[in-house]
Amino acid sequence: MNKIHSMFQDLTDKFEGVFKKLRGHGKLTDKNIAETMREIRRVLLEADVNFKVARDFVAGVQEKALGEGVLRSVTPAQQVIKILHSELAHLMGDTNAALKDSSMPPTVVMLVGLQGCGKTTLAGKLAKYYKGKGRSPLLVAADLQRPAAVEQLRVVGSQVGVNVVAELNSTPVEVCKHGLLAARKAMNDILILDTAGRLHVDDALMLELQEIQRETQPHEILFVADGMTGQDAVNTANEFAQRLDFSGVVLTKLDGDARGGAALSIRAITNKPIKFISVGEKLDALEKFHPERMASRILGMGDVVSLVEKAQFAVDEDKARKLEKKLRRQEFTLEDFYDQLQQIKNMGPLEDVMKMIPGMGGKAMKGMQVDEKALVYVEAIINSMTLDERRRPQVLNGSRRKRVARGSGTSVQDVNKLLNQFKTMQKMVKRMSRSGMKGMPKFTF
Amino acid sequence: MGKLDWHGATPAPDRSTADLPFTHQINRICMASLFEKFKSGLAKTRAGLVDEISSLVKGNYEMDDAFLDQLEEILISADIGVETSLNVIENLRDRVNREGFDQKEEVIGFLKAQLCDHLHQNAALSSESDAGSFLNPTSTPHVIMVIGVNGAGKTTTIAKLAKVFHEEGKKVLLAAADTFRAAASEQLEIWASRANVDIVRTQAGGDPAALAFDASKAALARDVDIVIVDTAGRLHTKVNLMEELKKIHRVLGKAIPGSPHETLLVLDATTGQNAIIQAKQFQNTVGVTSIVVTKLDGTAKGGMVLSVQKELGVPVRFIGLGESMDDLKPFDADTFVEALFE
Numbered sequence: 001m002n003k004i005h006s007m008f009q010d011l012t013d014k015f016e017g018v019f020k021k022l023r024g025h026g027k028l029t030d031k032n033i034a035e036t037m038r039e040i041r042r043v044l045l046e047a048d049v050n051f052k053v054a055r056d057f058v059a060g061v062q063e064k065a066l067g068e069g070v071l072r073s074v075t076p077a078q079q080v081i082k083i084l085h086s087e088l089a090h091l092m093g094d095t096n097a098a099l100k101d102s103s104m105p106p107t108v109v110m111l112v113g114l115q116g117c118g119k120t121t122l123a124g125k126l127a128k129y130y131k132g133k134g135r136s137p138l139l140v141a142a143d144l145q146r147p148a149a150v151e152q153l154r155v156v157g158s159q160v161g162v163n164v165v166a167e168l169n170s171t172p173v174e175v176c177k178h179g180l181l182a183a184r185k186a187m188n189d190i191l192i193l194d195t196a197g198r199l200h201v202d203d204a205l206m207l208e209l210q211e212i213q214r215e216t217q218p219h220e221i222l223f224v225a226d227g228m229t230g231q232d233a234v235n236t237a238n239e240f241a242q243r244l245d246f247s248g249v250v251l252t253k254l255d256g257d258a259r260g261g262a263a264l265s266i267r268a269i270t271n272k273p274i275k276f277i278s279v280g281e282k283l284d285a286l287e288k289f290h291p292e293r294m295a296s297r298i299l300g301m302g303d304v305v306s307l308v309e310k311a312q313f314a315v316d317e318d319k320a321r322k323l324e325k326k327l328r329r330q331e332f333t334l335e336d337f338y339d340q341l342q343q344i345k346n347m348g349p350l351e352d353v354m355k356m357i358p359g360m361g362g363k364a365m366k367g368m369q370v371d372e373k374a375l376v377y378v379e380a381i382i383n384s385m386t387l388d389e390r391r392r393p394q395v396l397n398g399s400r401r402k403r404v405a406r407g408s409g410t411s412v413q414d415v416n417k418l419l420n421q422f423k424t425m426q427k428m429v430k431r432m433s434r435s436g437m438k439g440m441p442k443f444t445f
Numbered sequence: 446m447g448k449l450d451w452h453g454a455t456p457a458p459d460r461s462t463a464d465l466p467f468t469h470q471i472n473r474i475c476m477a478s479l480f481e482k483f484k485s486g487l488a489k490t491r492a493g494l495v496d497e498i499s500s501l502v503k504g505n506y507e508m509d510d511a512f513l514d515q516l517e518e519i520l521i522s523a524d525i526g527v528e529t530s531l532n533v534i535e536n537l538r539d540r541v542n543r544e545g546f547d548q549k550e551e552v553i554g555f556l557k558a559q560l561c562d563h564l565h566q567n568a569a570l571s572s573e574s575d576a577g578s579f580l581n582p583t584s585t586p587h588v589i590m591v592i593g594v595n596g597a598g599k600t601t602t603i604a605k606l607a608k609v610f611h612e613e614g615k616k617v618l619l620a621a622a623d624t625f626r627a628a629a630s631e632q633l634e635i636w637a638s639r640a641n642v643d644i645v646r647t648q649a650g651g652d653p654a655a656l657a658f659d660a661s662k663a664a665l666a667r668d669v670d671i672v673i674v675d676t677a678g679r680l681h682t683k684v685n686l687m688e689e690l691k692k693i694h695r696v697l698g699k700a701i702p703g704s705p706h707e708t709l710l711v712l713d714a715t716t717g718q719n720a721i722i723q724a725k726q727f728q729n730t731v732g733v734t735s736i737v738v739t740k741l742d743g744t745a746k747g748g749m750v751l752s753v754q755k756e757l758g759v760p761v762r763f764i765g766l767g768e769s770m771d772d773l774k775p776f777d778a779d780t781f782v783e784a785l786f787e
Contacts, residue, residue, distance in 0.1 A: 154627075
């Protein structure tokens with residue numbers, strides 16, 4: 001949960017460019033709109049959205065834009081953006097699709113996809129995800145093709161504390177069947193089948209998948225796709241869909257700067273929901289996919305919902321209440337400040353958190369590198385103070401400041417700077433509590 | 446199965462060329478089997494560009510904007526990218542305005558020539574672009590560092606390279622510097638034993654730079670000709686991991702002056718325009734001297750290679766056409782473009 005992807009960032013920047021131009025026109029004409037649509041199409045194509053999907057999407061948006069009286073609107077640009085947003089969300093499936101769960105355990109989840117798309121890592125992540133929900137997953141190493149793939153799953157399994165069914169001198173179909181039996185016997189309620197990567201044009205291996213499907217009757221077949229895939233994404237997804245009628249898609253490697261066109265295309269072409277996105281190398285870097293939120297993020301509109309969720313997850317409610325009381329009594333100390341820092345840090349990299357705030361995404365953040373190091377210094381300085389000093393910073397005279405600077409590996413100037421900032425903040429807090437405003441102050445680092 | 450024999454239990458080696466050294470194979474393979482394999486890969490489930498263009502140019506077509514837009518989309522569907530596609534289409538437009546085209550063959554021929562020009566022009570930026578010189582380096586030990594994003598096919602490519610060098614009579618040492626991914630060393634070890642070459646490895650989570658250093662020293666001590674260093678897959682956006690790569694690169698140079706002599710970037714053919722950013726980032730971090738494009742046996746056309754080569758100015762040396770050890774083939778620009786159209 002601590003990692004937010006920078007996916008779609010580039011797409012966001014490009015859209016912002018288009019919107020800026022669009023906003024420049026006071027009134028839109030048919031020609032303006034056509035021009036804008038052309039640019040949007042290009043943005044999508046550069047983001048690896050399939051050319052057919054891009055064409056249809058743009059045609060749909062244009063039709064809506066002309067139909068919904070955008071031309072007569074007072075804020076035509078806003079109207080277009082609104083249409084784009086709802087169409088994008090729609091293209092990606094509108095709502096999050098949950099994983100199916102069988103009433104008759106075990107729920108069988110089968111992972112399929114091309115070589116190198118990240119199936120084995122995902123198997124580990126899913127096992128961890130289920131385990132976190134109090135379930136009892138079992139992993140099956142059905143990739144007997146790639147050297148050491150079984151060993152890889154074993155290691156991943158032991159990392160998340162989940163058993164792995166592995167048979168080296170067997171066939172993938174047999175291993176899966178045995179896995180199913182083992183799960184029933186050991187009362188595992190989730191069975192995750194990690195199959196070998198294969199090409200959709202490889203008839204023999206596609207037949208093998210179909211056989212595994214027949215033998216194990218999976219409740220969920222997840223097509224795992226590399227988020228960086230180009231135009232070929234739809235060919236592959238289509239072929240897998242025809243062979244296996246998979247139930248959902250997981251996009252991987254979205255912690256890079258992939259523009260995520262595959263996300264838009266696969267859903268549009270196969271009509272299968274994207275259920276998860278994988279956003280990092282650590283085994284907890286798995287997130288549910290929310291089309292609506294993603295559409296907001298793509299268009300640079302911020303993602304308030306995720307931000308609030310994150311805050312809820314990271315902020316200790318008890319502490320928050322205590323803090324509020326203190327604020328009202330104007331007793332905000334360096335100690336509280338330190339606590340706040342910790343909580344913000346819990347929300348993940350500051351840069352990612354900032355991006356979720358409306359108006360802070362994309363271009364607004366460019367060149368404004370959030371210096372996480374600065375936070376480390378602040379922490380070190382506060383750490384070097386005694387409890388009394390934290391509560392009553394006014395006792396910090398010259399020699400104490402020197403000691404704190406030495407202890408934290410900073411300079412007296414740094415300590416002074418922090419204390420001055422803190423003083424300003426206290427004043428702000430005072431003013432805020434006087435004006436009756438509740439809640440947390442905004443910090444100015 | 447037919448063209449898919451490479452996968453599964455019984456890869457059928459090409460008997461006519463199998464016992465010749467690799468460099469001798471190149472010329473023979475190039476024109477015949479390579480082209481066939483290439484073509485079969487590139488033309489599988491989808492109609493080739495030619496079919497699509499043919500259907501466009503059927504009857505009395507008009508070279509109007511709609512037609513050119515459609516041509517552009519065809520190029521884009523091969524991952525050639527918006528910019529390059531637009532360039533090619535612009536040139537086509539100019540040419541049409543000047544002389545006009547009557548036949549679809551002319552249109553296709555023109556497009557082919559354009560794309561070939563792109564590749565040749567960019568390959569020419571490097572003096573030694575052919576696979577032969579890559580296989581016969583002058584210095585020993587000759588160190589090749591292999592880099593790329595996760596799942597691009599680095600380890601498999603290394604296995605194939607190891608086999609090729611081994612068959613050339615070179616003494617090969619593999620360095621398993623991917624200490625991060627679970628069982629990556631085991632994977633390379635299995636390949637090493639299949640290719641009959643030595644390997645240096647360390648425990649999981651070990652320091653990859655230290656391993657690279659040890660492997661270099663071992664290579665000097667054992668009189669090894671070729672050292673191939675496998676690195677962990679990393680997304681080009683991860684600053685720390687890219688710094689680690691820099692360190693491995695630096696340490697290699699300390700162990701053996703001038704090393705690594707070759708920094709090989711492995712690109713997955715199914716990757717879209719992101720490949721260009723990837724390539725640039727790796728280039729800026731450690732400098733790339735050669736490219737391998739893998740997974741060209743699917744339906745992906747790998748058109749982003751054109752842009753990548755243009756950006757980096759380094760040659761594509763090999764292409765990967767499957768999972769077996771024999772599925773590494775020398776890259777040939779004309780064949781590549783030809784197959785794109787067949």
